Every structure is written in C-alpha cells, then in structure tokens.
Amino acid sequence: MVKKIRVLIAKPGLDGHDRGAKVVARALRDAGMEVIYTGLHQTADMVVQTAIQEDVDVVGLSLLSGAHMTLFIDVLELIKDRKMDDVLVIGGGIVPEGDVLKLKEAGMKGVFGPGTSIEEMVDFIKENVRK
Amino acid sequence: MSELAERVLSGDPRAIARLISYSEDGDPRGAEEMKVIHPKAGNAYVIGVTGVMGAGKSTLVCEMARELRRRGKTVGIVAVDPTSPFSGGALLGDRIRMNELVSDEGIFIRSMGTRGMLGGLASAVFDAVEILDASGKDVVIVETVGVGQAEVDIIKIADTTMVVLVPGLGDSIQTIKAGIMEIADIFVVNKADRPGIERTVAELESLIDLSHGPGIRRVPVLQTTAKDSKGVTELLDEVNAHEAYIRSSGRFDERRKARYQAELVEIIRKRLMTLIFDEDKFKGRIESLLERIQQKEMDPYSAAEEILAKLLK
Incomplete structure (x- = not known):
C-alpha cells in the first residue's frame, strides 16, 4: 500500500499572479505528489470545500497581493471550524516577518517567502504531513 | 455497520472523500467498507x-x-x-x-x-x-x-x-x-x-x-x-x-454486468500484483530472476511460470 501525498494549491482572492503557484505545483508533482490546482480567485469556502472533497493532506495557499492577513486567516479559521486538524496548511508569497508569526499562531505550519528552494518546501511537506 | 460506511450512505462529503482515498491507496480498510456499501x-x-x-x-x-x-x-x-x-x-x-x-x-x-x-x-x-x-x-x-x-x-x-x-x-x-x-x-x-x-x-x-x-x-x-x-x-x-x-x-443490464466484471478483474489484478511485487517473499526472487533474464540465462516466460507456480503452491 502506497499512500500518496495529495496537495491542494489554491490562490485565494483577487490576486492574478499565478506563476509562483504553478511553479510550486509542478515541482510538487515532480516530487511524486498529486497536486490539485484550482486556478485563480478562490474564496475561503471554495478552498475548504475542495480540500474536503479531494481529501488532501496539504493545503498550499499562494498570495502576492498583501491581503494574506485577511485571506489566509479566513481559510485557517474555516479549517479549524471544520476540525480538519490533520490537514497541513502552508502559505507562500510576500509575507513580512511579523505577519509570519501571526499566521503561525493562527495555524499555518509553514510560510515560504521569495528565495525558498523547492527542496526546502518538499522536505517540509514530507516531514510534517499526516502519516 | 461500520461508522465510515454509514456516513458515506448518509452523504457525508468527508466520509465519501476518505473512502475514495482508501481505494486509491489500496488501503485494506477500504475493502471492508466497500463490502458494506455495495448493496446500496x-x-x-x-x-x-x-x-x-x-x-x-x-x-x-x-x-x-x-x-x-x-x-x-x-x-x-x-x-x-x-x-x-x-x-x-x-x-x-x-x-x-x-x-x-x-x-x-x-x-x-x-x-x-x-x-x-x-x-x-x-x-x-x-x-x-x-x-x-x-x-x-x-x-x-x-x-x-x-x-x-x-x-x-x-x-x-x-x-x-x-x-x-x-x-x-x-x-x-x-x-x-x-x-x-x-x-x-x-x-x-x-x-x-x-x-x-x-x-x-x-x-x-x-x-x-x-x-x-x-x-x-x-x-x-x-x-x-x-x-x-x-x-x-x-x-x-x-x-x-x-x-x-x-x-x-436489455442493454442496460448487460452494461452493468460488464462493469462488475471489469471491477472484479481489477480487484483481482491489484491483489495479485500486490502479492507478487509488494510481498517480501518475492522481492529478492524477482530481482534475481530479472538479472538472469538480462544475462540470457533465463527467458521471461519461464520466469513468469516460476513465479506463478510458487504463488499457487
């Protein structure tokens, strides 16, 4: 029996810059994971519904617009409400250090800024995903 | 009735999603639940x-x-x-x-x-x-x-x-x-x-x-x-x-029968593959058979026959 890691890569909100999300999606695929990519303009509710139906192990949110303290937090709260404690939530984008701390307090396990290597992200997921 | 199957039958999306994952991963827990839901x-x-x-x-x-x-x-x-x-x-x-x-x-x-x-x-x-x-x-x-x-x-x-x-x-x-x-x-x-x-x-x-x-x-x-x-x-x-x-x-019933036949074949195929390729008792053996096939000391048909003979013993 081989448990494959399933990852949802989602872009919440109105930010239309999806190059980063696509690069990450491809890289995780190349690392042997199944990546569900939903495209742009996801609401928090859409992210969580998709995460449930796809039974993902990881939710990866990407945002470059600066609205992460609203949009990431909305997703984190919904996930907490639904008691999806076994889902690893990570984020990527331009996130100032102070916000990183707050996001981690809100339940985001990893926040990856510019310059993060693909290996770092893959290793983080493999180490922290539900076993 | 098992809890997961019961939740699937009531339409709970998380249960549906989890049972599909079990099936994808070949998790043995899935087979037990599938037995329960089939009649429904x-x-x-x-x-x-x-x-x-x-x-x-x-x-x-x-x-x-x-x-x-x-x-x-x-x-x-x-x-x-x-x-x-x-x-x-x-x-x-x-x-x-x-x-x-x-x-x-x-x-x-x-x-x-x-x-x-x-x-x-x-x-x-x-x-x-x-x-x-x-x-x-x-x-x-x-x-x-x-x-x-x-x-x-x-x-x-x-x-x-x-x-x-x-x-x-x-x-x-x-x-x-x-x-x-x-x-x-x-x-x-x-x-x-x-x-x-x-x-x-x-x-x-x-x-x-x-x-x-x-x-x-x-x-x-x-x-x-x-x-x-x-x-x-x-x-x-x-x-x-x-x-x-x-x-x-009458083609509807024919198609449904064909579906169950395909499903049956698929379940058996997967279990056999797991038995042969994932079980420890075969692992070293398959490696050595492959080696011999490559060196032309053996052919793939004889190797397959040897594996099947051991499986059926």
Whole structure:
C-alpha cells in the first residue's frame, strides 16, 4: 500500500499572479505528489470545500497581493471550524516577518517567502504531513 | 455497520472523500467498507465523457452538471488526469473549469491521477463511482484523461459514453475509425462556434453511415459550445433518450454486468500484483530472476511460470 501525498494549491482572492503557484505545483508533482490546482480567485469556502472533497493532506495557499492577513486567516479559521486538524496548511508569497508569526499562531505550519528552494518546501511537506 | 460506511450512505462529503482515498491507496480498510456499501449502490446513472486533449471535456462536464442541477438531480463527478510515469506525481487541473460548482452541496467533485492505468481511467474509478452512487448522487459523470485512439476503458463503467471532438480534426476522423470512434453512444462536437464545424459533423455522419444498419440505433452527433452553455440541454435530452433505449433493449443490464466484471478483474489484478511485487517473499526472487533474464540465462516466460507456480503452491 502506497499512500500518496495529495496537495491542494489554491490562490485565494483577487490576486492574478499565478506563476509562483504553478511553479510550486509542478515541482510538487515532480516530487511524486498529486497536486490539485484550482486556478485563480478562490474564496475561503471554495478552498475548504475542495480540500474536503479531494481529501488532501496539504493545503498550499499562494498570495502576492498583501491581503494574506485577511485571506489566509479566513481559510485557517474555516479549517479549524471544520476540525480538519490533520490537514497541513502552508502559505507562500510576500509575507513580512511579523505577519509570519501571526499566521503561525493562527495555524499555518509553514510560510515560504521569495528565495525558498523547492527542496526546502518538499522536505517540509514530507516531514510534517499526516502519516 | 461500520461508522465510515454509514456516513458515506448518509452523504457525508468527508466520509465519501476518505473512502475514495482508501481505494486509491489500496488501503485494506477500504475493502471492508466497500463490502458494506455495495448493496446500496446501483441507482445512479453513469455518464462517461471522453475525447481528445483540449476538446473542452471539463467545461462540458461543468455545464452538464449545472443543467442536471436545474433538473433537480444531484451529481458526482470523477475527473481523471494523467500520472507522471517518471515521478509518480500528477497535476490534476480539471477543477479549474468547474469552479462554479464548488459551493453547491448537491455536487461532489473528485480529481484522480491514473496511477499507472493506461486505458484513460484510474483503477479507483470503479470504487469512486460506487461510493458516489451509494451516497445518493442521482448521476455520476466520469471524465477520462485526454485520449488518443485506444483508451477505451470508459465503456466498462459508463451507461452512456460520450466522445467529445472539436472542429478541424479534418480527415483524421477517417483514420481513427477504430478505438475511441467505436465506443460512442453519443458524439459531441464541442466548440461548435469554430470554423470547420459543418465539415467535421458531415465527416462524422458519413462515418456513422458506414457502421449503422437496420435495427441498430444510429449514434447521434450533437453540437455544443460549452463555454457559452449552448447545446447542453439537447445533449442531456439525448442522454435520457439513450438511457430509455438501453433500458428497453436489455442493454442496460448487460452494461452493468460488464462493469462488475471489469471491477472484479481489477480487484483481482491489484491483489495479485500486490502479492507478487509488494510481498517480501518475492522481492529478492524477482530481482534475481530479472538479472538472469538480462544475462540470457533465463527467458521471461519461464520466469513468469516460476513465479506463478510458487504463488499457487
């Protein structure tokens, strides 16, 4: 029996810059994971519904617009409400250090800024995903 | 009754999703739950959607689901995308075209990687269809990977199979008479707003002329422009007509029997593969057999016979 890691890569909100999300999606695929990519303009509710139906192990949110303290937090709260404690939530984008701390307090396990290597992200997921 | 199966039967999305995962991963817990839900499945009508890459299958599936919801039906969708043969990973992107369905509780969408299957489906599609069926969905739509000519597994599972084409395939239609051109219960020419639509439809019709004879239902050719929701109502009416046809002619029961046969074969195949290739007692042995085959000290047939003999002992 081989448990494959399933990852949802989602872009919440109105930010239309999806190059980063696509690069990450491809890289995780190349690392042997199944990546569900939903495209742009996801609401928090859409992210969580998709995460449930796809039974993902990881939710990866990407945002470059600066609205992460609203949009990431909305997703984190919904996930907490639904008691999806076994889902690893990570984020990527331009996130100032102070916000990183707050996001981690809100339940985001990893926040990856510019310059993060693909290996770092893959290793983080493999180490922290539900076993 | 086990808790997970009970939750699946009550329609709980998280239970449905988890049981599908068990099936995909070959988790033994899944088999026990599947035994419980089987008697409750069999009511959903299964529509298969296959066709060439970029034909607009996902958009069409989305539009069909919306129309089915307008008709008061609940819908399950299983969308298959290819798994990389090198990394084992997959990029599953069918949902990009289905975003507007996500917030509707009457719809459940699941993306799946082929994980080594070659016929355009994933092995777990059989279970996923049965799970969505048992959970109470009225219609289950299965979307295959973008196919070439020979990926025809969809007919093992669908009650009605649609083959989706686009204008501009030109003479190529003539050359692909076998394979996917033979499995259609309905032909759909999507992107009907594009140039070349008349010619593509005419070529399809003349192809159908060749295979069609007295007493045989003529396969209809429908035109859709899924992005503008055009032709979808007519398409679903045609599905209803096909359902009436197969139910009245006895073909419905034949198809369901063929589905269970395919599923049975698939379960046995998977278990045998696991027995042979994942079990420790064979592991070292297979390596040494491979070595000998490569050195020409043995041939693959004798090696296979040796493995099967040991298995049956």
